[in-house]
Amino acid sequence: MRDINFLTENNAKPIWHPMAHPAEMRAVPPRIIMKGEGVSVTDAEGRAVLDAVGGLWNVNLGYSCDPIKQAMATQLDALPYYSGFRGTSTGPSIELAYELTEWFAPEGMVRAFFTSGGSDSVETALRLARQFWKIRGQGDRTKFLALKKGYHGTHFGGASVNGNANFRRNYEPLLPGVFHTPAPWTYRNPFDETDPAKLAKLCARAIEDEIAFQGADTIAAFVMEPVLGAGGVIVPHESFMPMVRAICDRHEILLIADEVVTGFGRTGAWAGSRLSGTKPDFMTIAKAITSGYFPLGATLIGAKVADVFEADKTSFGAIGHGYTYSGHPVGCAAGLAALAETKRLAVNENAAARGVELGKALEALKAKHQLVGDVRYQGLMAALELVSDRAAKKPVDKKTMAAVADAAYGAGVMLRVSGNNIILSPPLVISAADVAKIADGLDAGLTAAAR
Numbered sequence: 001m002r003d004i005n006f007l008t009e010n011n012a013k014p015i016w017h018p019m020a021h022p023a024e025m026r027a028v029p030p031r032i033i034m035k036g037e038g039v040s041v042t043d044a045e046g047r048a049v050l051d052a053v054g055g056l057w058n059v060n061l062g063y064s065c066d067p068i069k070q071a072m073a074t075q076l077d078a079l080p081y082y083s084g085f086r087g088t089s090t091g092p093s094i095e096l097a098y099e100l101t102e103w104f105a106p107e108g109m110v111r112a113f114f115t116s117g118g119s120d121s122v123e124t125a126l127r128l129a130r131q132f133w134k135i136r137g138q139g140d141r142t143k144f145l146a147l148k149k150g151y152h153g154t155h156f157g158g159a160s161v162n163g164n165a166n167f168r169r170n171y172e173p174l175l176p177g178v179f180h181t182p183a184p185w186t187y188r189n190p191f192d193e194t195d196p197a198k199l200a201k202l203c204a205r206a207i208e209d210e211i212a213f214q215g216a217d218t219i220a221a222f223v224m225e226p227v228l229g230a231g232g233v234i235v236p237h238e239s240f241m242p243m244v245r246a247i248c249d250r251h252e253i254l255l256i257a258d259e260v261v262t263g264f265g266r267t268g269a270w271a272g273s274r275l276s277g278t279k280p281d282f283m284t285i286a287k288a289i290t291s292g293y294f295p296l297g298a299t300l301i302g303a304k305v306a307d308v309f310e311a312d313k314t315s316f317g318a319i320g321h322g323y324t325y326s327g328h329p330v331g332c333a334a335g336l337a338a339l340a341e342t343k344r345l346a347v348n349e350n351a352a353a354r355g356v357e358l359g360k361a362l363e364a365l366k367a368k369h370q371l372v373g374d375v376r377y378q379g380l381m382a383a384l385e386l387v388s389d390r391a392a393k394k395p396v397d398k399k400t401m402a403a404v405a406d407a408a409y410g411a412g413v414m415l416r417v418s419g420n421n422i423i424l425s426p427p428l429v430i431s432a433a434d435v436a437k438i439a440d441g442l443d444a445g446l447t448a449a450a451r
């Protein structure tokens, strides 16, 4: 690789970064991350910081997971690539599909379709949901329902079910026939309801209302994250997802659980759906499937859907969808090793225990800092929503958000800013001391920004 001077001179010049304005990136070039070790990353200036972002919700096992690196190296030696399209398969993909369906058996997942990431997994679920209804002879069921504030990736399908205008406006018109209902977000909702259980009921009623308006026989599927991540860690009341499941059952609508963030222990449960004992018809997973060591994802398929496809005697059941890297052998080898480590270390238990400590620390920060309007957390996914006026819930400006993140970085903690939320998703292997360090970093950031 070229030297640091070259990287610094060319930073944000030949490269456009996702989710960023190219001109802004040129004006304030991003930090160049050079190394990762344990739960910390080191930048080009040699400064090591605790990564409270966990890469991007994905590096659950930290940066030094030798079993994953070894498994990838061994697989690269044996077979760096072969296609999983009709006619050929590879050992790691067969084995990982087996392990995943065992792993997500409590959710009733019986088949896996591999993808290259979360957006691919969502796209796959949407397409297979429509195909399901074509096979069943109900081809009018093409619409999708989703929650406002939901995030489902950036392909046209995913962006269409996405519930955040920032990811939609510049790319409209999106997929027709997609409709959104209110998120069970106690801090801000159209019902002015602050009781989570009552709000869950109101949001469920809004779904019923939308279904009645659209006509159930026109709707293919409802898509939701069990805990809404990128939308600002919105944690629905435990009654909400089971209510959605019951509504879907009543109207024969498929339920897609987008578990791209929540899939491998981040919430304290192995799957976000498991928090409420909900069995979806599809689950989309990615991110921590390889702990971020290789771009891989999967769409998991429930028995009801699998049976219809596999019993089909017409041409409708053939899957006209797939990616060159579906079932990439190196990715699947990484996934197998990551899954084994995930189980061995019982990272969900650590996420639950550290999550309780983190939650307490966030509540204390809210009590101390007027800037903190709301804190939300579940396991090791958390958000602090910053406001300039608590009564009016007025979001703080970009400058304030940057000031918080910069000062925290100076105190040795990497944070992620999303709108007026600070998002936390550290590796699931952090210690109690790491949680305290994250809290101290936030404290330093909030103190500096308030000045």
Ligand SMILES: Cc1ncc(COP(=O)(O)O)c(C=O)c1O
Pocket (backbone or CB within 6 Å): 117, 118, 119, 120, 122, 151, 152, 153, 154, 225, 229, 230, 258, 259, 260, 261, 286, 287
């Ligand atoms: C819930 C959810 N679904 C889908 C995606 C898209 O995944 P990817 O960025 O791997 O395409 C994300 C990414 O953050 C996500 O949080």
